[in-house]
Amino acid sequence: MLTRKQRDLLAFIHKRMQRDGVPPSFDEMKVALDLRSKSGIHRLITALEERGFIRRLAHRARAIEIVRLPDDLAAQGGGGFQPRVIDGDRPDTAQPDAALPSRARPVAVDAVELAVMGRIAAGVPIEAISEVSHHVAVPGQMVDRGGSHFALEVKGDSMIDAGINDGDVVVIREQDAADDGDIVVALVEDQEATLKRFRRRRGMIELEAANPAYETRILPPDSVRVQGRLVGLIRSY
Missing domain, CATH: 1.10.10.10 (Winged helix-like DNA-binding domain superfamily/Winged helix DNA-binding domain)
Structure with missing residues (x-):
């Protein structure tokens, strides 16, 4: 209870x-x-x-x-809830499926292939990237069927308190608007792309880090363009 x-x-x-x-x-x-x-x-x-x-x-x-x-x-x-972190145990491939414990049985996975558009700064902004570097498969439930999505590799540690680490791949839904508190890809002055939490305050746009070592950037609205909103994250070990 x-x-x-x-x-x-x-x-x-x-x-x-x-x-x-x-x-x-x-x-x-x-x-x-x-x-x-x-x-x-x-x-x-x-x-x-x-x-x-x-x-x-x-x-x-x-x-x-x-x-x-x-x-x-x-x-x-x-309903239909499943934990977001997947058990990493690898069963013996010689063992028949029927003998495997229920948590280790192979299941059909609905996957979507997304273009990785390069690296996105979670720290000091880097130049905006528009070229595809490679592709990555992500779970189908991570993306909206009616939307367009892409992926970016994270560089830096300014979003570490949001669970986003250097080297992670973030899944982004393309959109040009955001709500306060959304984690977004923001294009600053049409030159720099960065991953930050988006807020509006006193007629300005705040791009807020999730690491106390980084200051919040406060910018006029006409210098910030939202490119998309974070909808998922992929981490390799």
Whole structure:
């Protein structure tokens, strides 16, 4: 049995992971639950982990896996829920399928091939990139069937607290508008492309890093063009 705050936090994390492909920051969780400090979020996260609803992944910044959802939450939009982090165990190929444990049985995967348009800065902006460097296969459920998507390799660590590391490949849905809090590919002065959290404030555009070592860039609206919104992330080990 979850408390109301535990359930609200689990629902918020699930919604953001479905939308962005990465969990929200502790600051965003604090604001969403109207708590005064992040220590309350830490306690709720620990309680959810102890009850088997989430798992924190070691050695990764703010990496959370949702293991399961309560029945009432699943019924409100989490039906068919599967954890976003895939078990990496590799079964013995000589073992017949019927003898494999259920979690290791091969399944048909709906995959989509996307063009990787080069590298995107999650740090100091780099020059905008428009040439395809290679292609990558991504799960079909990561992309919207009605939209156009592309992928970029991340360079830098300014989004590390959003779970985005140097060398990750991000999946981007092409669009020219964004809501406050979206992680976007922004083109600055038609020359530099960067991956940042997008916000509007006092008639200006803020491109916010997810790493306290980097300052938020504040720019006039006519110098920033949104190229797309983050919808997924692929990491290799």
